[in-house]
Amino acid sequence: MAGGARDPGRSVTSRALAILGAFDARHARLTLTEIAERTGLALSTVHRLAGELEEWRALRRGADGRFQIGRRLWELGQLAPDPLQEVAHPWLQELFGGTGENVHLAVRDGLEVLYVDKVYGKRAVPILSRTGSRLPMHPTGVGKALLAYEPGWFVTSYLSRPLERPTPHTITEPGRLARELAQVRAQGYATTHEEMTLGSCSAAAPVLAGGPPADGQAYRPVAAVGIVVSSRRVRELPRLVEPLLTVAARIAADYRAAVARA
Amino acid sequence: MAGGARDPGRSVTSRALAILGAFDARHARLTLTEIAERTGLALSTVHRLAGELEEWRALRRGADGRFQIGRRLWELGQLAPDPLQEVAHPWLQELFGGTGENVHLAVRDGLEVLYVDKVYGKRAVPILSRTGSRLPMHPTGVGKALLAYEPGWFVTSYLSRPLERPTPHTITEPGRLARELAQVRAQGYATTHEEMTLGSCSAAAPVLAGGPPADGQAYRPVAAVGIVVSSRRVRELPRLVEPLLTVAARIAADYRAAVARA
DNA sequence: GGCTTTGCTTCCGCCCAGTGGAAGTCCGTT
DNA sequence: AACGGACTTCCACTGGGCGGAAGCAAAGCC
Numbered sequence: 001m002a003g004g005a006r007d008p009g010r011s012v013t014s015r016a017l018a019i020l021g022a023f024d025a026r027h028a029r030l031t032l033t034e035i036a037e038r039t040g041l042a043l044s045t046v047h048r049l050a051g052e053l054e055e056w057r058a059l060r061r062g063a064d065g066r067f068q069i070g071r072r073l074w075e076l077g078q079l080a081p082d083p084l085q086e087v088a089h090p091w092l093q094e095l096f097g098g099t100g101e102n103v104h105l106a107v108r109d110g111l112e113v114l115y116v117d118k119v120y121g122k123r124a125v126p127i128l129s130r131t132g133s134r135l136p137m138h139p140t141g142v143g144k145a146l147l148a149y150e151p152g153w154f155v156t157s158y159l160s161r162p163l164e165r166p167t168p169h170t171i172t173e174p175g176r177l178a179r180e181l182a183q184v185r186a187q188g189y190a191t192t193h194e195e196m197t198l199g200s201c202s203a204a205a206p207v208l209a210g211g212p213p214a215d216g217q218a219y220r221p222v223a224a225v226g227i228v229v230s231s232r233r234v235r236e237l238p239r240l241v242e243p244l245l246t247v248a249a250r251i252a253a254d255y256r257a258a259v260a261r262a
Numbered sequence: 263m264a265g266g267a268r269d270p271g272r273s274v275t276s277r278a279l280a281i282l283g284a285f286d287a288r289h290a291r292l293t294l295t296e297i298a299e300r301t302g303l304a305l306s307t308v309h310r311l312a313g314e315l316e317e318w319r320a321l322r323r324g325a326d327g328r329f330q331i332g333r334r335l336w337e338l339g340q341l342a343p344d345p346l347q348e349v350a351h352p353w354l355q356e357l358f359g360g361t362g363e364n365v366h367l368a369v370r371d372g373l374e375v376l377y378v379d380k381v382y383g384k385r386a387v388p389i390l391s392r393t394g395s396r397l398p399m400h401p402t403g404v405g406k407a408l409l410a411y412e413p414g415w416f417v418t419s420y421l422s423r424p425l426e427r428p429t430p431h432t433i434t435e436p437g438r439l440a441r442e443l444a445q446v447r448a449q450g451y452a453t454t455h456e457e458m459t460l461g462s463c464s465a466a467a468p469v470l471a472g473g474p475p476a477d478g479q480a481y482r483p484v485a486a487v488g489i490v491v492s493s494r495r496v497r498e499l500p501r502l503v504e505p506l507l508t509v510a511a512r513i514a515a516d517y518r519a520a521v522a523r524a
Numbered sequence: 525g526g527c528t529t530t531g532c533t534t535c536c537g538c539c540c541a542g543t544g545g546a547a548g549t550c551c552g553t554t
Numbered sequence: 555a556a557c558g559g560a561c562t563t564c565c566a567c568t569g570g571g572c573g574g575a576a577g578c579a580a581a582g583c584c
Contacts, residue, residue, distance in 0.1 A: 077339025078394025090384040122352040132340025265572030
């Protein structure tokens with residue numbers, strides 16, 4: 001840009017994007033000062049750029065002066081194509097309709113799971129996952145389902161880090177986790193028992209539809225379908241496994257067909 | 263910015279935003295040249311800025327070189343708060359569960375309706391509305407439901423324009439439309455018969471929850487709930503009206519409660 | 525096979541938009 | 555009334571951004 005930039009080499013655009021990037025699930029509402037801190041930009045710069053973003057309705061300024069993501073960005077985001085979600089949604093709805101339980105779809109993004117869709121109703125257990133949010137892999141059903149089908153080197157590197165422990169039930173010992181992943185592969189689905197949230201249990205199955213079309217070669221996971229129930233009703237989980245597996249398989253089939261068509 | 267700008271006075275940020283703004287439902291995938299045309303920017307400028315946006319994953323470049331909205335923007339968009347949608351969703355799900363028909367929620371934005379949520383399953387009629395998309399008001403159920411409760415001056419100005427006519431069944435005569443809006447107010451809901459899409463009919467009810475809390479004063483519409491069925495099953499529409507009205511009332515109540523709490 | 529078109533990428537000299545420190549304002553708190 | 559934190563405005567300095575033009579590559583045409 002121009003002028004006495006404190007950090008020359010950084011483009012104006014990158015600064016504007018940095019402002020948008022300052023927002024995340026844990027920081028959905030920020031004051032000017034907070035944005036300046038989180039981006040490392042000068043307050044007056046943030047003031048000017050955020051003002052421009054607000055004018056375009058990329059940001060919105062609440063009555064209390066805090067900024068938040070504006071509706072125009074939501075609208076734009078809806079244009080991001082996601083063939084997987086498109087193909088999967090009707091099946092998630094079906095699974096929800098048949099069970100009445102919270103159902104969601106997640107993909108792996110880096111070392112986390114990113115929730116891309118969720119179907120829930122009035123009697124659903126309140127859970128952490130929201131579409132667009134991320135959670136670590138090892139304490140979530142969808143995370144374990146995905147991790148179990150990743151290549152060995154990936155799993156090894158995932159386990160060779162200190163792992164977060166959101167509840168006392170979270171499994172963080174590499175050995176025990178590795179054994180559990182083997183079991184997931186053996187039975188075709190993963191389960192959790194209050195490992196992410198006290199009060200919730202889940203089952204999840206991978207959507208095996210990606211990867212090398214070399215014949216004889218196994219498909220790789222492109223996503224996972226999960227279903228969550230209150231701990232008080234853990235005993236109903238087994239009953240949900242069969243429909244869960246069916247739906248995961250249907251999504252995989254539809255997805256492969258959609259990809260082949262394209 | 264700097265240099266021999268063809269259009270001085272336009273900020274860098276506004277150019278970057280213009281590039282994002284070049285994308286809409288009808289133009290979800292654009293080439294560099296198309297973006298340049300739609301924004302009025304020089305090709306080399308678009309090339310540079312779009313490259314930067316791509317690097318940040320605000321945009322994504324397909325195998326064919328076309329740009330599209332990237333997943334990062336989708337994620338950001340999910341952070342845009344929408345208390346209305348949050349409150350309404352479980353009820354939409356309920357309505358869908360009870361009827362098995364396509365259900366959606368829309369708000370007015372300018373002279374159009376903006377669809378903010380949609381619940382559908384496998385057997386749903388394929389319809390035009392997608393979350394994030396816009397349609398004119400007069401040929402849609404949600405549009406008529408909203409329009410009917412707008413103040414007179416707004417309706418007058420809406421009707422005093424040439425109105426689009428997506429199908430031969432679309433009502434565009436101001437007089438006839440005004441009479442229909444009166445009927446909507448009288449019965450509390452709107453219906454359409456192939457006015458937007460051949461093959462689909464709908465019913466929609468306003469969510470009356472906004473506006474001046476002056477007592478005795480009627481609530482203003484903040485949204486509308488719509489339900490769509492295939493024309494072959496128009497005869498089932500009347501059966502859907504009662505649950506539709508119930509759900510609209512429940513959403514209105516929950517929304518007023520949520521607003522009062524905040 | 526060569527010629528045209530279309531779309532993309534790279535280059536570079538010019539120069540004004542962008543920068544951020546500092547001073548000013550506003551508001552709730554002590 | 556003085557203080558502190560958050561926001562807004564101002565302005566002199568300067569290097570990041572601009573876009574025309576030339577170069578490149580693939581697809582379509584004669």
